[in-house]
Amino acid sequence: QKEVEQNSGPLSVPEGAIASLNCTYSDRGSQSFFWYRQYSGKSPELIMFIYSNGDKEDGRFTAQLNKASQYVSLLIRDSQPSDSATYLCAASEGSNYKLTFGKGTLLTVNP
Amino acid sequence: GAVVSQHPSWVICKSGTSVKIECRSLDFQATTMFWYRQFPKQSLMLMATSNEGSKATYEQGVEKDKFLINHASLTLSTLTVTSAHPEDSSFYICSARTGTPNEQFFGPGTRLTVL
Numbered sequence: 001q002k003e004v005e006q007n008s009g010p011l012s013v014p015e016g017a018i019a020s021l022n023c024t025y026s027d028r029g030s031q032s033f034f035w036y037r038q039y040s041g042k043s044p045e046l047i048m049f050i051y052s053n054g055d056k057e058d059g060r061f062t063a064q065l066n067k068a069s070q071y072v073s074l075l076i077r078d079s080q081p082s083d084s085a086t087y088l089c090a091a092s093e094g095s096n097y098k099l100t101f102g103k104g105t106l107l108t109v110n111p
Numbered sequence: 112g113a114v115v116s117q118h119p120s121w122v123i124c125k126s127g128t129s130v131k132i133e134c135r136s137l138d139f140q141a142t143t144m145f146w147y148r149q150f151p152k153q154s155l156m157l158m159a160t161s162n163e164g165s166k167a168t169y170e171q172g173v174e175k176d177k178f179l180i181n182h183a184s185l186t187l188s189t190l191t192v193t194s195a196h197p198e199d200s201s202f203y204i205c206s207a208r209t210g211t212p213n214e215q216f217f218g219p220g221t222r223l224t225v226l
Contacts, residue, residue, distance in 0.1 A: 034215075043204045043220040044155070088154065097143060097208055099215060103154040 002027040004091050006102035014110050019076040021105050023089030026070070030091040033065055033072045034099065038086045047074070047087075079109040113139050115207050117218035124195055125226055132190045132221045134205030140185035141207035145215065146178075149202040161188045195225040 003026040013019045025033075032051050036044035050056045050063040050072070062075040072091075076083055086104040114137040124130050134144055143162055147155040159169045159180050167180035179191040188207075192199055202222050206215040 036217075043217040046214065046216060049214060097215070098145070098157060098160060099155075100157075101154045 002030070002091070002093075002100045004089055004100050004102035006087075006089050006105050008103055009106040010108050011105055012108045012110060013079050015079060015081060017079050017109075019079045019083065019107055019109070021074040021076075021087050021089075021107065023072040023074075023102055024070055025072070025089075025091045025100075027091065027093065027100075028067075028070065029093050030070075030100075032092040033063070034090040034092070035061075035063060035072075035074045036088040036090065036101075037083075038088055038104065040086075044088055076107075079107075081109050081111050083107060084109050113207070113209050113214075113216040115141075115205065115216050115218040117205055117221050119221060120219060121222040121224075123224045123226065126196050127194055129191055129193045130195055130223060132192075132203055132205075132223075134188045134190070134207070134218050136186045136207040139207070139209055141188075141209070142185065143208040144182060144188040145206045145208075146180060146188075146190050147204045147206065149204060149220075155204065158190075192223065195223070197225045199223065200225045 005024045034049045035047045038044045048058050050065045056063045060077045064073045088104045089102040090099040116135045118133045146158045149155050158173045159167045161167045161182040163182045169175045182188040204220040206217045
């Protein structure tokens with residue numbers, strides 16, 4: 001059973017702080033990892049993806065991947081109230097492109 | 112960026128009726144589309160993988176005769192919920208895979224309520 005685990009939160013940070021979201025996965029065959037943001041009542045929106053060990057930066061977002069530890073994280077710098085949402089971590093085996101989602105972490109950024 | 116649309120955005124139907132949901136990739140061709148279901152406060156659960164011109168592949172526990180999927184073209188996939196019952200009420204979301212390996216973009220979702 002392939003599983004992706006996330007702390008459900010809620011994670012509460014003040015505006016301007018760094019929000020750190022974590023995710024672990026069970027399938028060592030997973031090759032690609034994705035972070036999606038989902039506002040209440042809306043569908044997920046792709047934030048970024050990462051394939052290789054290390055860090056990947058895109059604007060205020062940094063994804064980190066450690067395949068040895070089977071761990072993925074997302075850092076959001078200078079958090080804004082508009083970042084308040086549920087963040088979904090997903091892993092893909094690669095050969096069939098199917099995504100396995102975690103249950104999501106609810107982030108609240110307080111003004 | 113890649114845009115995926117869904118229609119309708121919400122639907123209310125009586126128990127026993129069938130409902131069709133359309134998923135379209137607007138600015139790219141999608142060889143593979145996926146259908147998910149999300150219950151309140153739950154994560155997305157993959158229902159099936161839809162490939163253009165071939166039969167859909169259903170996940171374990173998903174009834175293929177109840178959830179009919181057709182992927183007639185590179186830009187359109189449809190999900191038909193047949194003989195819907197109240198327990199089928201959920202948020203149905205499609206996604207489409209772009210040419211970049213593994214990137215999936217999601218449609219806005221269809222909220223189905225079965226009375």
